[in-house]
Amino acid sequence: MILLRIISWLIWIVVLLMICSGCYGSEVKPKEDDLLHVKSKTGHPSKKVILILVDSVMYQAIDKGIQQQKLPTLKYLIDHGQYYKDLVSSFPTMSVTIDSSLMTGTYPNEHRVPGLIWYSKKENKVINYGTGPMEILKHGVDPVLSNAMIHLNGDHLNAQTLTIYEQLKKEGLKAGSINGLIYRGTVEHTLSIPEWMRGPTSLPAEVIVKGPDFLSLGSLSNPLEGLKKMPDTLMRRMGFNNEFAVESVKYLVHNNKLPDFLYVYLPDLDQELHKKGPSVIDGVIKIDSQLQSILNAFGSPEKALDEAIIMIVGDSGQSGILPDGKHPVVDLPHILHNYSILRPGAEATKATDIVLAVNETMAYVYKLNTKDSLKHIANILKKETRIDLISWKENGWIHVVQSGTSKEFKYKPNGKITDAYGQSWTLGNNPEVLDLHINKHQNTLQYREYPDALKRLYGALNSHEGNFLVVSAKQGYELSGQSSPTHKGGGGHGSLHRMESLVPLIISGTNEKPDHARIVDLKSYILRLLTKSLGK
Known part of the structure; x- marks a missing residue:
């Protein structure tokens, strides 16, 4: 998601609200003196x-x-x-x-x-920078604008x-x-x-x-x-x-x-x-x-x-996202229908089991008050064959499950295996889950389908507080929350795949x-x- 789409959707929504409320007015223009100071003084x-x-x-x-x-x-x-x-x-x-x-x-x-949309445990609310018109309306124009224009650079x-x-x-x-x-x-x-x-x-x-x-x-x-x-x-x-x-x-x-x-x-x-x-x-x-x-x-x-x-x-x-007839949208609320899922714009309570933050072909799935473990929730999700990878952190390890199979891989930073970026890792069994090619003689690894996957996945799973899964879709498919935008027959991004x-x-x-x-x-x-x- 990019600033153009955020502003376009916000303008569309705010203009509608402006018309409804009869709110008009002239714009206040900034008085900036940037040009007096911008040229280098160092010579x-x-x-x-x-x-x-x-x-x-x-x-x-x-x-x-x-x-x-x-x-x-x-x-x-x-x-x-x-x-x-x-x-x-x-x-x-x-x-x-x-x-x-x-x-x-x-x-x-x-x-x-962490993403265009994510859940803040500290603030007990979903942070949305402008995912799509319906989610903006449900989360509220005021908090979305404030997040995108003020808090992103100022606080987050x-x-x-x-x-x-x-x-x-x-x-x-x-x-x-x-x-x-x-x-x-x-x-x-x-x-x-x-x-x-x-x-x-x-x-x-x-x-x-x-x-x-x-x-x-x-x-x-x-x-x-x-x-x-x-x-x-x-x-x-x-x-x-x-x-x-x-x-x-x-x-x-x-x-x-x-x-x-x-x-x-x-x-x-x-x-x-x-x-x-x-x-x-x-x-x-x-x-x-x-x-x-x-x-x-x-x-x-x-x-x-x-x-x-x-x-x-x-x-x-x-x-490329498949056309509508190919069922390209993975409905996460439907898969997790046995849980109480936070509605967009609502505040989490003791009755809230799960929070979804969908970033097109990737999503954060937060475990709040359900007694089920992250692995249990992952086992439910992995039955959906259109999902690609499900991962979480546990006891210092990153766990990755491949949807549609029983294969599970785990790894953690520091170890004997080094990648092309000088990063070292300790790897468990089934590294093929992340399509890693291991050279046991040289103690090196190569990334193929998922570039720099170990560090990038580690970065997302340690990007903010909370107990959550990282879920990504197979190519051609995208994930959906209760009102997140979809792009059937168009294009999408968010996941670890090479193409994206x-x-x-x-x-x-x-x-x-x-x-x-x-x-x-x-x-x-x-x-x-x-x-x-x-x-x-």
């Missing part, structure tokens, strides 16, 4: 780094478009740089978790953002885990974010909440947040207000669109205002793939043209790569390579690029 000779995240872009679509000679800009960047088709995403493969990993260089066991993202913006500030470098979901930094900014949005919520007119030196968040925080006409109207999703982001980058380039590091989020492609499936490339062709306009803003593509390191990255892939976990990475303007091809390693790589000339 060091490193190139600028521009990281452009294209939501849900897949290497298959890039390769197909290049083969058809429809992606000249991406081909140019690949021909003049590095091209990785196997960058490993975070888990669950949902934007809030992935972006948290990207910006902190950690998995959820450290950054503490672990304060002890530094973001790249906070770390760059320590190095005396400047940074910027354009429509980034995770933006926590050290500089105060004001989000101006329009009156039509405040009407059905408890949000104040202004919200003070901390971000990088330059923070652009659609019309909520637009440092270019009054300087450049931007596509940030209500009909243009308040600036949460590709054109807004691209025009912002071009302005910074034209006016010599690029910070040392700039993160740019392009959201439009994800919505198209959810509707039409992952094989469609029309959206990628449009993005190629938008990228070309950014390169041209420097004067030419050659000059762009002389002055900046440009990185294009995806966040998650998508699996491997994303493309293009790096142009440097020959330096990242240590590992994982999203979680990009932060340290970018810091190395920017601080190398400082002797650090």
Whole structure:
């Protein structure tokens, strides 16, 4: 799930509520002075780094478009740089978790953002950042907006885990974010909440947040207000669109205002793939043209790569979801009908047995007051053949059950077996449950169907408090709660599968390579690029 869909659904719902309540009003515009402070003061000779995240872009679509000679800009960047088709995403493969990993260089066991929807034992409620229109209505527009706009960066993202913006500030470098979901930094900014949005919520007119030196968040925080006409109207999703982001980058380039590091989020492609499936490339062709306009803003593509390191990255892939007639939706409440399941928007009580938090093709299943063990609940779920894996932690071990079979695998950190990322593990029997290839002579393992599965699964199971299962669907299927959105015949993500976990990475303007091809390693790589000339 991505910011575009959150904002689109919230606008749709809030406008309906606004019409019903007769609440209208003009928007309050922010008065930001980001442009006075954004240019680097260090004067060091490193190139600028521009990281452009294209939501849900897949290497298959890039390769197909290049083969058809429809992606000249991406081909140019690949021909003049590095091209990785196997960058490993975070888990669950949902934007809030992935972006948290990207910006902190950690998995959820450290950054503490478990998914797009999850249950907080501390607050005794479900945290929802904007899963779908029906769930937003049931959970309440007010808490969903507050979670997405205030608490995600302010409270939920672990304060002890530094973001790249906070770390760059320590190095005396400047940074910027354009429509980034995770933006926590050290500089105060004001989000101006329009009156039509405040009407059905408890949000104040202004919200003070901390971000990088330059923070652009659609019309909520637009440092270019009054300087450049931007596509940030209500009909243009308040600036949460590709054109807004691209025009912002071009302005910074034209006016010599690029910070040392700039993160740019392009959201439009994800919505198209959810509707039409992952094989469609029309959206990628449009993005190629938008990228070309950014390169041209420097004067030419050659000059762009002389002055900046440009990185294009995806966040998650998508699996094709089978059409309606193939029964692609796994109804978890139906499978667990013998338990008292928390209704969306309700508060858990002593009578609540189970809480469901469905993240498309992955779900957290929380055990609250039932006396049944997690393994007992897993045994019920594993009878459903459309479910792929069910896992939980117990006595220091991670347990993984393969649906449709009696095979169970367990493992824990530290041991004699080492993976390609230098992580060591102690493994139990049946490692084929996670499709692990073990070399007993060298004490090494290789990941196949589930990239970096041991660490990513460990990260999700240790991402927050509570007794819970992690459940994922087989490819072609998705999980459903009581009102979670479905994508029959379209695309979905969330699980550990290769198709949803491997994303493309293009790096142009440097020959330096990242240590590992994982999203979680990009932060340290970018810091190395920017601080190398400082002797650090």
